[in-house]
Amino acid sequence: MNPELVLPILIPLTAGALSLAFWRSIKLQRVLAVIATGLLLAAGIWLLRSTIAHGFLVVEMGSWPAPFSIVLVSDVLGAIMIVLTGIIGLAIAIYSLASTPKGHEKFGYYPLMHLLLAGVAGAFLTGDIFNLFVWFEVMLLASFALLTLGGERAQMEGAIKYVTLNLFSSAIFLSAVGLLYGMVGTLNMADIAQKVNSVDDPGMVTVVSLLFMVSFGIKAAAFPLFFWLPASYHTPQVAVSALFAGLLTKVGVYALYRVFTLIFTQDVAYTHTILLWAAAFTMLTGVLGAAAQFEFRRILSFHIVSQIGYMLLGLALFTPLALIGGVFYIMHHIIVKTNLFLVSGITYRLLGSYELKDLGGVYRQRPYLALLFLIPALSLAGIPPLSGFFAKFIVVRASLEASEYVVSAIALLVGLLTLYSMIKIWAEVFWKKLPDHITDASRLNGEVKDRNNWAYYVPVVGLAACTLIIGLYGQPIYALAETAADQLMNPQLYIEAVLGGQSK
Amino acid sequence: MMLLAVLSGFLLAVAVPALYRVAGRHIGWVLALLPALLTAYFASLIPAISGGESLLIRNQWMPGLGVSLDFMVDGLSLVFALLISGIGTFILIYAGSYLKGHKDLARFYVVMLSFMASMLGLVLSDNLITFFVFWELTSITSYMLIGFNHEDAEARKCALQGLFVTAGGGLVLMAGLILLIFITGSYSFSEILASDLAIHEHGYYTAAAVCILVGAFTKSAQVPFHFWLPNAMAAPTPVSAYLHSATMVKAGVYLLARLNSSMDGDALWSNSLMFFGAATMFTGAYLAFSSTGIKKVLAYSTVMALGTLTMLIGAGTEKAIIAFVCVLVAHSLYKGALFMLAGALDHETGTKDITKMGGLRRSMPRTALITCMAALSLAGLPPLFGFVAKELMFESVLNSPAWSWGLLAAAVASSILVVAVAGLVFLKPFFGPARTTPRQPHDAPFAMLIGPAVLTLLALILGVAPFLPAPLVLDAAVSSVYGSGVQTALALWHGVNVPLILSGISLLAGSLLFVAWQRLHPTLHAVNTAGGRVGPEAGYFRFMLGITQIASWQTRVLQNGVLGVYLLILVLVTFGLTGYTLFTRHGFQLDFDFSNGYFYEFGIALLIVAATVFASVTRSRLGSVASVGVLGFGVALIFIHFSAPDLGITQLLVETLTVILLVLVLFKLPPFVNLSSPWERYRDLTVAVFAGAIMTLLMLAALDIQYFDSISSYYIENSYGLAFGKNIVNVILVDFRQLDTLGEIFVLGLAAMGVYSMVKLRAEDQHKA
């Protein structure tokens, strides 16, 4: 019995249900938001510690033996993801206290946020392929509702694309689960892995693996399946964008990591080569997309796509070092990207726009805010000694080691173009003089002060501190990524942990 | 201690805002204490390394990744460290006066100190990765400093250019360093230098060497990457004096010198260094001569010096390396001084254009005197150290292992030009008729003159007594670049020899050129304008424009906003990939064996097919909705018929509710009209049929394959015995796989919340409120 494995799902679920029950009391919901996400983070840390101590944690739901029950499994990667979920959840919850409009709070913002986190946590911890589908749907519906909350025109347009393309992905996922079940008759991932890898002629397994790849690829926003992301991520209010940016696509990436290290390793030369080119084009198209944008959040959105490419690259190369790089990249990116969105929200608060042409003068008035932008921005661009540098360095090194020179060159070029985009934002929003047509800069000048301003800055400072720590004190993080990658490279460990060493 | 020495700049940078509040306008003097202390500290290390030994200081950072904060002090890095902290001291003092009262003075010092620390880290790092970390930090801090006048769009553009070129080169360098690590298996300069591995015989060598060269060339403004450096003059003058002449731009040269002894003997390495170095040297000298802005003139002459340094490393003989170290030191001294003096001129007269200055020696006598000394060193005239360095340069070019005539021609031409440039810098502003300048000129304040004065004085001392530093650091520095112990013997006077004759020729021809400058200038200007259209800088702009164009083209094409196109791509990718995989990995098999079906089963299937087709083709909304309902009922019939009563009932109920919902909602919407062209419809139909066909093929293939029996027998056996239920499906739902169901009711709840807020919380209402 390991409560720490169950709590990361149970806490946000309960918080969501309670917030729903306390619908009329915004005050209670706000308090609950911070407490529950704080508890989630605490549970995550507990989980990570005990996962490191034991290697794997497994709970068979309902005490039925695996593979007949749904199992929750945490390996180091899963536990890391839970901790990150907790960090992002807490940051967003605090930030929301200041940034969420009253109307959104009245119409279920907090319960939706909790349930989104629950879906994400469930997806990270489940060891059952159909259960993964269920958590995906929890997460998806929560994101649908959060995306449309507010009812602006842009939200509706973005949501139609987001919903349609994600439903297509879900249908493919479901069909793939059905086909897989028809062939191996089981749903437990460890069991599937064990059975699939004992098949003599795994041609059909590879075929089905492609369905999974496409479905998760859509969720991860990989090339050429990413369209829904730039179409929608800049439309909701900023805390929601930040939450999505940090976590949602990473669930897709995580699912790819999970199934393409655990289950579908029977034809690596084929499947992972597809992933490799998908990764390369994802990096490139994403960064070029960003280069063409002149709106703060759109630039950031396209960069999500581009950075997903790096993470996929780690998986596609499929060497221990590459996986370390990939895991490191995921950790770094979740924190950095969320933070950038949060900063964009603050500048929006100050000047009322996300358009670069309507922004300016922030560096003059708010040097510390400028610094808070620079830390994640330069980290994203891979400037040392911030977290992004080490992430990029490991991935590039792994790709050179694997003699994938073209891909390495693309990865480096993309790094440069990322820097270009971040500098574009920096020059326009922070360095540039406040444009003359902006008449109301009273917030920027500090003439108007908001209550709850601290809630804007606490998460941003906290996340920036995480970025700095990962960079400057990176050895523990690197060691974590190393353990995670080691487990991913040895799926037998996972299978034994879940099925108790029973094998045919 | 060493770690503290390197990082102290960062620590002090953090404290600047607080210090500024205390120290106010004396902030420059206060902060200069740090580099002064550092200079003393590094000077104290001289005895330890003067014999050619090196000090290694180890600190952990990320051992898993091979990254450590190891530092190595040898002759080369100590010379650099001394230059950085020594010149840094004067720059900080100078800047306090130059930027007196500037609203961003504190921010300036924050970045400046960070730069200084990064630069120290760069030259002292033993670890390749840490070296690279500091390398990039200098690029970033340089960006912040070039764009210091950030409200000026031109400054922002120049800053971006500098950053883009150096950071781009940095990324290439990163690849090069990684390859170097692969080749040598070591992360440490000292190990690489100590090993006698034949690096250039390794398969990765060419790629590694090219990457490292590109990285070093961008940083050190070698042709064809030289264009960013003059543009970097948008920075305040203390920055130009420090980063863009004495320190940062030498980082690339430092790297080349650092690695030289390991790469020595390889033709690719030394030939490219000599070729690009000589080309840069000449280009820089020519462009310096043809410019008018005093900072541009100095910047291009810096380019020339950087080219000279690169060329000397490439030549690689013992003499050449001695010349290299001397040029390095001489240039840092006179160029730092000249920039600060140029800043003083600019500060006092209000213009940077040398054609607008004249006769200033009367109003600025002290400035004139110091400028005179520095310009002499620039021109390479005795008794300054610049002369010693230039003589050595000529001598080593004469003895160069390859291309010695070509190099000699470039060297002589450059030194002719540079003599003229020295004239421009000194004679133009201070002599001739006085001109009215925007500001009434008078001598610069003490804080702005102390730096140049000390630096030129040093140049003078070294020139008169060049044997002084040899036993201290010069020998050690030369040894670490050359790779084995070298005894230098420098002297001001070598007697009449070929270098001296060449110097004489340069002086003569240079003077003539200077006299002719006024007449030549319009021609030169025209040539440069024409050349600018095809030069590397134009290439840079074309590249940047190209990227933006490709980017917006790509976004127009891919992210075009049409959902249909997105979906089309998704469908094609999904089924194209799976179809191809199915074909290659398993093969297509069509199966038309329907013999095991019953008549009424065909009936249900037909009902479903008919409803589906009708739903898709009908022009009536009601018909479409109704036939979707029929389709759902058909599916329910299948469920019931094939032993799934719970499913059947659920499907029936859900289908009813779906139809009710559709009716409630859809009839608010306009009726169907045909929006798409026939071509689009055929295209979509083809794609849809393709997708459906692949799905069918997949199912047919999967139906034939059952690798393992289902685990369901467990549920069937234990449903009643262990879970006390007879409806096995329900037992699975609420017991065996209860977590699924738990997730599912939350999905329901989420949908309810989503619908509720969408219906009730309207944007219109919020805007009204």
Next chain:
Amino acid sequence: MKTNTLILHTAALAIMPLQLMFSVFLLLRGHDEPGGGFIGGLVAASAFVLYAFAFGAESTRKLLRVSPRDILAAGLLFGLASTIPAFWTGQAMLTALWWEVPLPGDGYLKLSTVLIFDIGVYLAVLGTLMTFVISLMESDE
């Protein structure tokens, strides 16, 4: 969407109690025969939907007494509550526990966390559907 036909009114009033009773029956027997929380919830919801079509959203709200959202919240909390007893006994989450409560006279009432869970499902389905229908109907008015 209020429809004022007499037949619908009468039908709704007549059928509704039956439907509701039937839905509870389906819920309770679900563990052994076709039925269960989903189906029960769907049937109950369709009873109220019918009523809503006949008498309008406002009166349906009155009839329900509590907001559909609260029914939903109750359902979710029931669902979660069924996971908790297992914690007390130190077993994995969602482990089913069974208690037999003797009834007056002959027989036992089978009580279990599974039943609590199924009730949660029932309520959640009912709450969700009522939220859909009532909010949509209200927005039309």
Next chain:
Amino acid sequence: METLMAYVVGLLFTASIYMMLRRSIVKLVIGLIILSNAANLLIFVVAGLTRGAPPLIPEGASEIAGSVADPLPQALILTAIVIAFSVLAFAVVLIRRAYEVVGTDDLDKMKDTDT
């Protein structure tokens, strides 16, 4: 019978994708409904069809004699049906709101957020 159903499911996928590719948002929703039916039916068929043997333990007995339909896929589909219903309900309301806000049902006119 599975073979025939494979063709039927293929047709369902064809119809749903064709409908989703139309420009009218109503057709899009109908496409989505067909899509979820297609996926559910696919699972059902691929897991194998059994006639007249529902996975219910008869009254009085404590286990099932003889073969019986596989209960697991049924449970999965039941979950999938309910999830699909929730999603569709949401999607249906979404397109109505989108129509109200944007003022058209033409998807090609809803591209403000991208370009």
